[in-house]
Amino acid sequence: MEINWDFELNTIELACTILAWMVLAFWLWRIYNAQHIEERPDLWKVIFTVFIGLFSFSLTLPLFDEVLSLAVLPLGVWILYGILKRYERWQAYRKYAWIGFLGNYIFFGAAILAIGLSGLVYPKDSIETYLADVSNVELIPIHPSGKKVDLNITKLQESLVTFEHEQSNVVQWYEEIREQKWPTEENKEPGKAQEKFPYLLTGVKAKAGEHVQVYVELDGKGLLVTTEDRQYYFRSNTASFLKERGSEE
Structure with missing residues (x-):
């Protein structure tokens, strides 16, 4: 059976991005379910917190003939801390804010994986x-x-x-x-x-x-x-x- 690799999108980059989101979602699910029911925030608030936590100050790094962004400062975490600390809700959402920031490194690893796999499937010297x-x-x-x-x-x-x-x-x-x-x-x-x-x-x-x-x-x-x-x-x-x-x- 012949596989047709001719898509409008780079299927490897797309697959690695989806994999990164799945890893982040699984990590969030494990943490959320391990928390006592009476202590759990609403799920939609948790997801929103994770997304805000993704915001960061990043450095641009040229790696493997590509340009990648590496998160270094947790801007989203600081924003959430400034808002939630006033309402004494920071402790309830702190771990989810940091999950969001650390998720940047999951996507960074996925990008490196995509570059490596693309080099095998789509060799640039061919x-x-x-x-x-x-x-x-x-x-x-x-x-x-x-x-x-x-x-x-x-x-x-x-x-x-x-x-x-x-x-x-x-x-x-x-x-x-x-x-x-x-x-x-x-x-x-x-x-x-x-x-x-x-x-x-x-x-x-x-x-x-x-x-x-x-x-x-x-x-x-x-x-x-x-x-x-x-x-x-x-x-x-x-x-x-x-x-x-x-x-x-």
């Missing part, structure tokens, strides 16, 4: 993570220097396994284009720059459901994948999946 389905892709020229070519979808599908992740040298690419564009001592007139990635693939579907843009190198052997926060360069040594317009290949 082109098939970003081009999960190419049956409906189209090639669009986005720069005048692009040649008049057509996309050979069959060859593209067959050659995906040959693409390997390589380090992109953006600075070098920029310098190459700059040298073409600006006049030199030998050539006083500025020339027409040859764009390195003059084509765009549209209709691309990624495994994780994220929005990506895929640019095609001039020779049809390189792909530059742009996500919301990063770029990945893939290169193949096989024949180009571009064909000259009018060619029967």
